[in-house]
Every structure is written in C-alpha cells, then in structure tokens.
Amino acid sequence: MTGKKKLKVHFKPDNVEIVVDQGENLLQAAIAAGVRIYASCGGAGTCGTCKVQIEEGEVETTRTDKISDQEFSKGIRQACQSRVLSDLSVYVPVESRLEKAVLAREQKQVSEVLATGWRFVPPLTKYFVELPSPTLDDNTSDLSRLLRGLRQRYRLSNLSIDFHVVQKLASTLRDGNWKATVTTLVTAVKPRAGDRRRPRVINIEAGDTRDKHHSLAFDIGTTTVCGQLLDLNRGRVVAESMAYNGQISYGEDVITRIAYCQKTGGLKKLQQAVVATINGIIEELQAQSKVDAERIGHLMVAGNTTMTQILLGLNPQHLRLTPYTPVANFFPPVPASSLGIKAGDHAQIFLFPAVASYVGGDIVSGIVGAGVHQRKVLTFFMDIGTNGEIVIGNSDWMVTASCSAGPAFEGGGIKHGIIAAEGAIEDVEINPSNYEPKVGTIGSVKPKGICGSGLINAVAELLATGVIGQNGKFNQNLPTKRVRPSADGYEYVLAWAKETQTGSDIVITEVDIDNLMRAKAAMYAGCKTLSKSVGIGGCDFDQVVIAGAFGSNIDVKRAITIGLLPDLPEERFIFIGNGALLGARLTSFSTDLLDDARRVAQMMTNLELSENVDFMNNYVAALFLPHTNAEEFPTVSKRLASKSNNNPKERIKV
Amino acid sequence: MAIEIPKTTYTGKIKEIKLGKDEKAVVVGGESCYPFYLFEGEMPHLPRIAMEVYDSPPEEWPEAALEPFAGITDDPAAWARKCIDDYGAEMLCLQLASTDPNGLDRGAKEAAEVVKKVADAVDVPLIVWGTANHDKDVEVFRKVTEVCHGKNLIIGPVEEGDHKQLGAAAIGYQHTVAASTPIDINLAKQLNILLGNLGVPDELIVMDPTVSGIGYGIEYAYSVMERMRMAALTQQDDKLQFPIICNIAKEVWKAKEAQISEKDDPTMGDAKKRGVLLEAMSAMCLLIAGADVLIMRHPEAIKLVKDMMAELTAA
Numbered sequence: 001m002t003g004k005k006k007l008k009v010h011f012k013p014d015n016v017e018i019v020v021d022q023g024e025n026l027l028q029a030a031i032a033a034g035v036r037i038y039a040s041c042g043g044a045g046t047c048g049t050c051k052v053q054i055e056e057g058e059v060e061t062t063r064t065d066k067i068s069d070q071e072f073s074k075g076i077r078q079a080c081q082s083r084v085l086s087d088l089s090v091y092v093p094v095e096s097r098l099e100k101a102v103l104a105r106e107q108k109q110v111s112e113v114l115a116t117g118w119r120f121v122p123p124l125t126k127y128f129v130e131l132p133s134p135t136l137d138d139n140t141s142d143l144s145r146l147l148r149g150l151r152q153r154y155r156l157s158n159l160s161i162d163f164h165v166v167q168k169l170a171s172t173l174r175d176g177n178w179k180a181t182v183t184t185l186v187t188a189v190k191p192r193a194g195d196r197r198r199p200r201v202i203n204i205e206a207g208d209t210r211d212k213h214h215s216l217a218f219d220i221g222t223t224t225v226c227g228q229l230l231d232l233n234r235g236r237v238v239a240e241s242m243a244y245n246g247q248i249s250y251g252e253d254v255i256t257r258i259a260y261c262q263k264t265g266g267l268k269k270l271q272q273a274v275v276a277t278i279n280g281i282i283e284e285l286q287a288q289s290k291v292d293a294e295r296i297g298h299l300m301v302a303g304n305t306t307m308t309q310i311l312l313g314l315n316p317q318h319l320r321l322t323p324y325t326p327v328a329n330f331f332p333p334v335p336a337s338s339l340g341i342k343a344g345d346h347a348q349i350f351l352f353p354a355v356a357s358y359v360g361g362d363i364v365s366g367i368v369g370a371g372v373h374q375r376k377v378l379t380f381f382m383d384i385g386t387n388g389e390i391v392i393g394n395s396d397w398m399v400t401a402s403c404s405a406g407p408a409f410e411g412g413g414i415k416h417g418i419i420a421a422e423g424a425i426e427d428v429e430i431n432p433s434n435y436e437p438k439v440g441t442i443g444s445v446k447p448k449g450i451c452g453s454g455l456i457n458a459v460a461e462l463l464a465t466g467v468i469g470q471n472g473k474f475n476q477n478l479p480t481k482r483v484r485p486s487a488d489g490y491e492y493v494l495a496w497a498k499e500t501q502t503g504s505d506i507v508i509t510e511v512d513i514d515n516l517m518r519a520k521a522a523m524y525a526g527c528k529t530l531s532k533s534v535g536i537g538g539c540d541f542d543q544v545v546i547a548g549a550f551g552s553n554i555d556v557k558r559a560i561t562i563g564l565l566p567d568l569p570e571e572r573f574i575f576i577g578n579g580a581l582l583g584a585r586l587t588s589f590s591t592d593l594l595d596d597a598r599r600v601a602q603m604m605t606n607l608e609l610s611e612n613v614d615f616m617n618n619y620v621a622a623l624f625l626p627h628t629n630a631e632e633f634p635t636v637s638k639r640l641a642s643k644s645n646n647n648p649k650e651r652i653k654v
Numbered sequence: 655m656a657i658e659i660p661k662t663t664y665t666g667k668i669k670e671i672k673l674g675k676d677e678k679a680v681v682v683g684g685e686s687c688y689p690f691y692l693f694e695g696e697m698p699h700l701p702r703i704a705m706e707v708y709d710s711p712p713e714e715w716p717e718a719a720l721e722p723f724a725g726i727t728d729d730p731a732a733w734a735r736k737c738i739d740d741y742g743a744e745m746l747c748l749q750l751a752s753t754d755p756n757g758l759d760r761g762a763k764e765a766a767e768v769v770k771k772v773a774d775a776v777d778v779p780l781i782v783w784g785t786a787n788h789d790k791d792v793e794v795f796r797k798v799t800e801v802c803h804g805k806n807l808i809i810g811p812v813e814e815g816d817h818k819q820l821g822a823a824a825i826g827y828q829h830t831v832a833a834s835t836p837i838d839i840n841l842a843k844q845l846n847i848l849l850g851n852l853g854v855p856d857e858l859i860v861m862d863p864t865v866s867g868i869g870y871g872i873e874y875a876y877s878v879m880e881r882m883r884m885a886a887l888t889q890q891d892d893k894l895q896f897p898i899i900c901n902i903a904k905e906v907w908k909a910k911e912a913q914i915s916e917k918d919d920p921t922m923g924d925a926k927k928r929g930v931l932l933e934a935m936s937a938m939c940l941l942i943a944g945a946d947v948l949i950m951r952h953p954e955a956i957k958l959v960k961d962m963m964a965e966l967t968a969a
Binding site for chain 2: 621
C-alpha cells in the first residue's frame with residue numbers, strides 16, 4: 001500500500017495494542033483493536049460519548065464544543081475526531097466504555113409465554129431410518145432408497161432434497177451401515193388457503209443422531225443482540241447469551257447506520273460487525289452447553305427491518321427515504337454459511353417477516369410470542385427500544401406504527417445518559433420536604449450515569465415533588481442547592497462528584513427532560529393516533545403488553561406519572577421482556593406459530609406517522625407532564641392537584 | 655313539512671372576565687355559542703376593540719395610518735385621549751415599542767412612567783403590550799405593574815418563558831394577563847394550566863393565540879381559534895374557556911399590501927382604502943373565529959367592524 005508510517009497505539013485499561021497507519025482515525029483504531037468505545041453518533045463528532053484521554057503521544061484533533069477547556073488541557077479528546085500522529089498511549093475512561101459484563105445482569109424474570117394452544121411441532125425435524133442394503137435384486141438408487149424408507153416409516157412424501165445432501169448421500173449411508181438420520185425443515189404456509197407443506201431435506205447424518213437436535217433463536221436489536229440455544233427434543237432453552245451489537249461503534253440508531261451503509265464498503269462493514277456479534281454469541285452458547293455448532297440446523301432471527309436488511313447484505317437506503325420501502329417483507333430461508341454465520345453447513349436462517357420500513361420482524365415476533373393474535377381482548381402492545389413501535393388490535397385486526405421516540409429511553413441524547421449497565425442510576429426517590437434524592441444503581445455500585453428507566457423515575461419524582469413544573473422546567477425558587485443554573489439551562493444534581501465513579505456531578509438538565517418528554521410524547525401520541533384511526537376513542541385497553549428489555553425495568557406508576565403509559569389500573573400491564581426473542585423461541589418450537597407469524601405480518605396495517613397531521617397535534621398535546629388534557633390522566637392529575645394545593649403561595653415570588 | 659335545522663349542543667361557556675377598573679370597566683366573554691350564532695345561544699358581551707397607542711412616534715407606519723393621529727404621536731397621553739374623545743375608544747392598547755432591546759431599548763423606569771401617565775389620563779381599560787423579549791419584559795413589567803398597582807391593566811404578551819415572573823407580578827399588583835402562545839391549541843392550553851399552577855386566578859386570564867393578517871396565514875389563526883372555541887363550548891375544556899384577545903393591527907399594517915403607496919405601485923389602488931379594508935377584513939375574520947378583544951389602529955377600519963357587528967347582532 002502506501003508508504004505511511006506505522007504507529008503503535010496502546011489502549012488502557014484493556015492493555016491492548018494495535019499497529020496503525022499514521023493519520024488513522026482513533027475510533028477506528030479502537031474498533032480494530034477490539035476496544036469497545038461508545039460512539040452514539042457514529043463518529044460524526046456530535047455526541048461526545050467517545051471521549052478518551054491521550055496519556056502519551058500526539059494526535060491531531062478537530063475540536064468541537066463537546067470538549068471543555070478543562071478537559072482539553074487534561075488531554076481528553078473525542079476519539080472519532082482524532083487522528084494518530086505518533087505512538088500513543090490512550091486511556092478509555094469508564095463512561096466511554098461499552099462493557100459486556102453489564103449486559104449479563106439478571107433481567108427481571110418477566111418473560112411470560114402468553115401464546116397458547118400451540119402444538120410442539122418444531123419446523124426443524126429429525127427422522128431416523130434403517131434401510132435395507134442394496135442387492136442386485138434391489139439396486140434402486142441411494143436416494144430412492146432413502147425416500148422409500150422415509151415414506152414407509154414416517155409416511156413422509158412430497159419432499160424436496162438439497163443438492164449437498166445428494167452429494168454426501170452415498171458415503172453417509174454406507175458409513176452408517178444404512179442407518180442414517182435425516183433433518184427436514186418446513187416453512188410457513190397459509191393453512192386456510194390450502195397450502196401444502198413441503199418438507200425440505202437439509203441434512204443427512206450417519207447413524208442415529210436424534211438426541212442431538214438443536215436450533216438457535218436470535219433477537220438482533222439495534223443496541224443488543226440476544227441468542228438462545230434450544231433443545232428441540234425437550235423444548236427448552238439450553239443456553240442464553242447477549243452482547244452489544246457490534247454496529248454500535250458505527251452509530252447508535254438505525255438512521256445513522258443506514259447513513260453509514262451509503263459510504264463505500266459501509267454496508268459490508270456493518271454486516272460483518274453483526275455477523276461477528278452473532279458468531280461470538282454462538283461460541284459462548286457452545287461453550288456453555290457443549291453442543292457442537294455443527295449440529296445446529298436452524299436459526300430463527302427476529303430483527304427490525306433495518307437490522308434484517310443489513311444482516312442479509314441488502315442496502316437499507318430506501319428505508320429512510322420517502323415513501324419508505326423495504327426490499328422485501330417475506331424472506332426465503334437463507335443458508336447461514338452464505339452470511340458467514342458459524343453454524344452447521346446445512347443450517348438455514350429464517351427471518352421473521354416485516355410489516356414496513358419501521359415495523360419489523362421483531363414486532364411480529366413479539367406479537368406472536370405475546371399471543372396478541374390469539375385473543376379477542378383489545379390489546380395495546382408496545383416495544384420500547386431504540387425506536388418505539390406500537391400495535392393495537394386483537395385476533396381479528398391489528399394496526400401498527402413506529403413512533404420515532406429517539407434514543408432517550410436507552411440513555412441516548414441525555415447529558416449523563418448511559419445504557420442500562422452497571423453503575424447506571426435506575427431508581428430515584430426524592431424527599432418532598434428537602435428535595436434530597438435517594439438513588440439506586442444497577443449492581444449497587446457508585447453511579448456513573450443514568451439509564452432510561454432511571455430517567456423516567458427521576459422525572460416522575462421531580463414532577464411529583466414540584467421540583468419541575470408540568471412543562472418540564474425547573475422551579476428556580478426552591479431552598480436546595482441541587483437545582484442550579486448551568487450552560488444548558490437549569491439542572492438538578494442527582495449525585496455529587498464525590499459519590500460518583502466518574503468524579504463529576506451527575507445531573508439531569510432541562511434539555512434531558514425535554515428529550516425524555518419528546519420521547520414519551522411520541523409514544524403516547526402514536527398510541528392516540530393509532531387508536532383514533534381505528535375509531536377507538538381513548539386508551540381504555542383491556543391489556544397493555546410491554547416488550548423490550550428496557551420495558552421490563554419500567555416502574556408502571558411512574559411511567560404513568562410522566563404520561564408515557566396510559567392511566568390504567570396497574571394489573572392491566574403485562575411485561576414480556578424481550579418479546580422478539582420470545583417469539584423467535586416459540587416459533588422454533590411450533591410450526592403453528594410460524595404460520596401465525598406469517599399471518600400476523602400480513603394482517604397488520606401500518607400507519608405512517610411521520611406525515612400525519614393528527615399525530616403532530618397529539619404530539620404537542622403530549623409534550624406536557626403528564627399531558628395537556630388532564631382528564632386523560634385522572635389519577636396523576638388528582639395527585640398533582642393535591643400537591644399544588646398544599647403550597648400555592650410559596651411559589652409566587654415577584 | 656317543516657324542516658328542523660340541526661343545532662349544536664353546547665355544554666360549556668366562556669368565562670366572563672372584567673377588564674379595567676371602575677365605571678368604564680368592561681366585561682368580555684360569557685359566550686354560550688359559537689361567534690354570532692345567536693340562534694343557538696348567547697353572546698352577553700359584544701367583542702371590544704382596543705385602539706393602539708405607541709409609546710414613541712411610530713417609524714414605519716404608512717401615511718394612511720398616521721394621518722388620524724397627526725401631531726400627537728410623540729405624546730402617548732394626548733394620543734390616548736384623542737382615541738377616546740375623537741374616536742370613541744372603549745379600550746386602549748399601549749404598545750411599549752420603545753423598550754425593544756433591538757431598537758431604542760428604553761429602560762424599565764422610563765417605560766413605567768409613560769404607562770403611568772397614560773393610565774392616569776384615561777379611564778377606559780388599558781392593555782400594555784411588551785416586546786416579547788423575556789428578560790426585558792420581565793424587567794419592564796415589574797416596574798409597570800408596581801406603579802399601576804390596582805389599575806387592572808391587561809399585560810402581555812405573557813409567554814411560557816416568562817409566565818412565572820409576569821404571572822407573579824400580575825397577582826401581586828392585581829392585573830390581568832394575556833397568555834400568549836404561538837398558534838397552537840395545545841400550547842395555549844398548557845400555558846393556561848401553568849398559570850393556574852402558579853396561582854393566577856381564572857378571572858385574571860385572557861388568551862392571545864398569536865394572529866396574522868389576511869394573506870399572511872390568517873387561516874392558521876382562524877382554525878386554531880375555532881378549535882379553541884369548539885373545545886371550550888362543546889367539550890367542556892375549562893382550560894380553554896377564556897376570552898381571546900387578538901393583536902391584529904401591527905400584523906396588518908406592516909404587510910407590503912398596506913405599506914406600499916399608490917405612487918410606487920399604481921395597480922394596488924388607493925393606499926388608504928386598501929389599508930383600512932385589509933385591517934377591517936382581517937379583524938372581521940378573527941371576530942368570526944372567536945375574538946373577544948381586537949387591538950386595532952385605523953378609526954375607519956374600527957367603524958367598519960363595529961357596523962358589521964351591529965348588523966350581525968341586529969334582532
């Protein structure tokens with residue numbers, strides 16, 4: 001290549017080193033070295049989450065306003081804005097690190113299997129046959145012999161055979177002394193349309209291998225990827241693992257990723273990043289379960305439309321351009337090996353069908369897992385992730401929409417926001433008499449930031465104690481040092497520097513509150529618009545199903561207080577945790593549910609909110625705590641009213 | 655066979671708000687039907703028109719607008735008296751244009767003196783309008799409300815950004831606030847809630863939805879006002895049951911169509927007639943959308959609007 005000088009970059013505290021060309025981008029160098037740095041804007045220099053400290057050596061930096069003078073003088077730079085000029089020693093501070101360990105924290109046990117009435121008939125099936133050896137009297141072909149055996153023993157007919165099975169047929173049958181195990185796979189059909197299922201023979205193994213019968217279920221999220229190894233004989237989860245989606249270092253949300261795909265080689269990079277994440281999880285599952293990945297014949301994958309297309313190497317560019325068209329909603333099974341996924345050579349990937357550009361297979365999967373399509377009761381389903389998708393409906397009809405809520409629920413765009421990870425403030429209580437907070441963190445360690453559910457709790461408490469008004473602005477006349485002016489307007493100090501891991505105060509700013517209000521307003525306005533579009537007046541749902549790993553950590557009462565969830569009795573809310581993974585697991589167990597997924601994707605009507613006038617109106621109405629129309633949140637309004645009656649005069653100071 | 659004309663069922667009523675003090679005080683609001691739908695309900699108080707007075711000689715007014723006030727535009731008190739004595743004004747609006755930090759930037763104390771002088775010279779209700787610069791308005795109105803303690807001025811624009819300070823001043827010195835929001839029904843309601851939370855009693859609130867003249871988006875203002883009235887009268891939305899004030903003169907007379915002289919563009923026709931009609935027609939649109947108080951400029955435009963109101967309400 002070019003004669004560029006080679007330089008060494010050493011990253012602490014991981015203590016890894018990488019050799020790069022002079023002038024290489026420091027964030028790229030970190031990614032290449034396997035150092036995981038949080039870069040929510042994808043390297044555009046706008047988020048300020050990828051700050052690192054240059055301990056030794058020299059970089060050339062384009063300085064932005066994300067670096068204060070004090071930080072600059074300490075050698076703190078944005079990795080994405082820095083180019084390597086000499087050998088370097090770089091320290092990655094705690095708040096910039098993406099830690100894997102934190103993901104492993106116990107999710108609340110909320111995964112409820114709500115889908116009912118399905119038969120345990122996995123789409124992936126194994127059949128053991130003993131065939132008579134060929135003789136001169138019976139010298140039919142090996143394949144005919146196999147098909148005859150399957151027909152006689154299992155009444156299997158109408159099979160299709162993968163060519164690579166034929167290729168290894170002769171040797172496998174003879175190796176096993178005419179005893180062999182055949183793996184078949186079926187895809188979804190429309191049962192009522194009279195479609196006939198045509199099993200496809202995807203593998204043949206010598207001898208009886210029926211006891212080794214496994215598949216994988218995956219949820220490919222924008223932020224995290226979760227995988228489960230399933231035992232298809234016993235219908236249970238053998239091992240489970242999660243990791244951050246390797247694409248995070250290229251941007252936090254789908255729009256940034258889609259934009260990245262438009263760069264030369266960008267799509268390939270992102271595809272490889274997620275495949276590497278999947279392979280990492282498969283390795284981990286293998287290690288946990290001692291199941292050989294070669295034995296895995298089937299992967300069931302649920303992801304949003306963007307994640308699905310990137311995984312398949314399909315350019316997602318049209319997803320973000322009006323009129324927002326996906327490449328396809330239904331995908332045929334894809335050989336895992338063709339994508340570089342390390343499962344059996346014969347392994348096939350099923351992707352959940354999508355509905356629209358911003359309502360993907362993950363939602364279909366969640367709906368199937370939650371059994372929404374099986375019940376007559378009016379259900380409101382919400383998946384709160386990097387984007388918020390909602391569905392209203394029952395067994396007869398469903399409408400869906402994507403509410404561009406933004407990343408606030410995952411800590412994005414929040415001054416001290418972090419992903420729900422160890423050290424994230426999750427619980428906040430504020431004493432109404434002296435405005436002092438009591439904070440609880442994940443892992444009960446010193447706080448290093450605040451996660452989405454923590455933010456909801458904090459804002460609900462600030463509202464309930466009158467520290468902020470219904471417009472989300474701070475009351476500046478309170479007798480507390482915790483409310484103070486700053487460069488971004490007023491802020492509230494959740495934790496003083498001496499109490500934190502980062503050594504700086506952790507605060508909530510007016511801008512943070514504003515971002516959260518926008519996110520919750522988008523979700524609630526989406527719900528209202530959708531319910532009105534089908535002629536339901538209010539939000540009086542029989543049940544509210546909340547999916548998303550984030551969702552399972554929400555405090556219902558407080559989420560109602562800020563107007564994120566409709567004001568309904570608590571018992572109507574059901575948390576299913578990771579709905580996409582749940583659906584992927586259940587469809588791996590039941591062909592019935594696989595058919596259902598196809599049907600659900602077809603029956604959902606997508607409503608595009610981005611150009612909906614009613615949505616904009618509902619959105620502005622929801623940009624208030626809890627809402628402009630107090631009567632929609634009767635219990636909250638009552639609480640707040642009793643509060644403001646206590647001290648109306650105190651706040652009136654000229 | 656007789657045809658039965660369908661009627662709207664009203665479940666709400668606009669609050670009656672008293673503006674000003676003593677004998678010449680006026681009451682606005684009280685409607686129990688859509689504007690001028692007298693066959694369906696009542697409009698106990700006809701909409702009022704407040705004539706504009708500026709605290710400094712206007713610089714960009716076209717000739718037609720200046721002419722009725724020739725010779726007195728440098729004396730706000732005299733100007734105010736002329737409006738009442740010669741043109742029969744039943745309300746006034748003193749525009750504190752000179753306090754604009756981007757203009758003359760006159761100080762709070764001086765502004766308050768002018769307001770006091772005008773307020774003492776007249777007995778009709780007085781609206782005092784700032785520049786919508788929050789910091790400056792807070793400073794000016796602190797002083798103004800204090801020196802005019804008890805006169806029940808109507809102060810505006812009171813916006814979300816300064817509602818706490820201005821709202822507190824209004825409560826403290828007994829004035830009415832004009833709660834001003836940028837052409838959005840939800841934002842209007844939100845500000846009314848915030849003022850309520852602050853402790854501003856309902857009797858001291860009127861709403862300014864932000865309006866514009868014909869040709870400059872009056873349809874938006876119209877439709878927002880119409881929806882406010884629908885929510886207030888048919889959906890019992892008590893946070894929108896306030897009288898509406900429209901600061902329309904400024905918007906009309908700054909438009910090119912009102913400013914340009916006949917000499918500069920003969921196809922536009924007589925400048926005075928044009929300006930007067932534009933103001934009168936814009937005001938009429940807003941009346942039909944639900945305005946309770948109109949801030950207007952030209953005496954002839956005001957007369958046209960009054961005639962129209964009289965016709966609409968004739969038995």
